[in-house]
Amino acid sequence: MLTVNDLCKRYSSGVWKKSYTQAVAHVSFHIEKGKVLGIVGESGSGKSTIAQCITRLVEPSSGEIIFRGEEITRMKAGKLNKYRRNMQMIFQDPDSALDPKMTISESLEEALKLNQCHYSAEERKRKTDELIALVGLNAEHKNRYPHQLSGGQNQRVVLARALSFDPELLIADEPTASLDVSVQAQILTLLKTIQREKELTMLLISHDMEIVRRVCDEVIVMYRGEAVEKGRVESVFGNPQHVYTRLLLDCNEENVKKWIDYKKEKGKRGNKNEE
Ligand SMILES: Nc1ncnc2c1ncn2[C@@H]1O[C@H](COP(=O)(O)OP(=O)(O)OP(=O)(O)O)[C@@H](O)[C@H]1O
Numbered sequence: 001m002l003t004v005n006d007l008c009k010r011y012s013s014g015v016w017k018k019s020y021t022q023a024v025a026h027v028s029f030h031i032e033k034g035k036v037l038g039i040v041g042e043s044g045s046g047k048s049t050i051a052q053c054i055t056r057l058v059e060p061s062s063g064e065i066i067f068r069g070e071e072i073t074r075m076k077a078g079k080l081n082k083y084r085r086n087m088q089m090i091f092q093d094p095d096s097a098l099d100p101k102m103t104i105s106e107s108l109e110e111a112l113k114l115n116q117c118h119y120s121a122e123e124r125k126r127k128t129d130e131l132i133a134l135v136g137l138n139a140e141h142k143n144r145y146p147h148q149l150s151g152g153q154n155q156r157v158v159l160a161r162a163l164s165f166d167p168e169l170l171i172a173d174e175p176t177a178s179l180d181v182s183v184q185a186q187i188l189t190l191l192k193t194i195q196r197e198k199e200l201t202m203l204l205i206s207h208d209m210e211i212v213r214r215v216c217d218e219v220i221v222m223y224r225g226e227a228v229e230k231g232r233v234e235s236v237f238g239n240p241q242h243v244y245t246r247l248l249l250d251c252n253e254e255n256v257k258k259w260i261d262y263k264k265e266k267g268k269r270g271n272k273n274e275e
Pocket residue numbers: 011012013021022023041042043044045046047048049050207
């Protein structure tokens with residue numbers, strides 16, 4: 001489905017005195033159809049740059065990106081737009097991804113108008129209702145504006161918009177990072193359920209090893225622009241070879257413990273996990 005070969009991205013900045021950042025250095029991987037690949041690493045390790053190169057939001061400095069058998073790094077704008085519809089991205093902050101002046105159903109109908117132009121107005125309405133149900137929202141949310149929904153509910157709408165394109169590849173860049181811990185779990189479960197049902201190929205970017213462990217089939221560990229370790233999640237997590245992977249796993253055990261304590265505490269107080 002997607003093959004990345006020897007991808008490099010070097011940013012330059014400064015006008016008089018140029019400085020360079022090697023954001024991604026010689027990264028290669030392959031994702032099979034219907035599988036989920038996780039990219040983990042600390043802040044600044046190059047995770048988002050890889051996603052932006054794949055969608056050509058930034059131009060790679062060198063390397064190959066082959067999507068459904070076609071090399072896309074040199075693809076011209078017209079053809080590229082067609083390809084981009086097949087690869088949708090969702091980001092950390094759902095609020096900034098939605099138009100504050102549109103209700104949820106308007107937002108979804110607009111997306112359908114853009115990418116499924118053969119639909120009649122009636123079909124768009126029906127499809128909108130289907131998408132709303134698919135992401136676990138209900139009719140009462142339809143006529144609300146983004147500020148009238150919670151962060152988790154807005155992230156569901158963002159996911160519904162992305163799915164309205166019927167993408168083959170979904171790139172989720174820290175999709176739960178801005179959400180409350182209890183809501184994070186719900187959104188991750190939803191993502192995984194939809195990914196399985198639709199056999200979506202997914203690239204999940206996260207700095208959280210536990211999220212990757214729960215959702216992904218394979219993982220790449222990024223450190224300062226390089227992929228220092230990659231493989232099946234159970235083998236990388238069960239038998240990490242690189243010292244940096246071990247460090248990340250240790251850090252995250254702390255987070256997992258905090259999460260378990262938080263859930264226990266919440267359970268004691270009798271709170272339900274609500275958005
Ligand atoms: N437009 C840009 N111009 C110059 N340098 C950039 C630009 N975008 C990113 N960088 C640099 O490239 C490196 C990789 O950034 P990137 O955003 O890909 O990392 P990341 O792992 O996704 O980080 P985070 O988890 O914080 O989002 C960083 O050192 C960053 O400062």
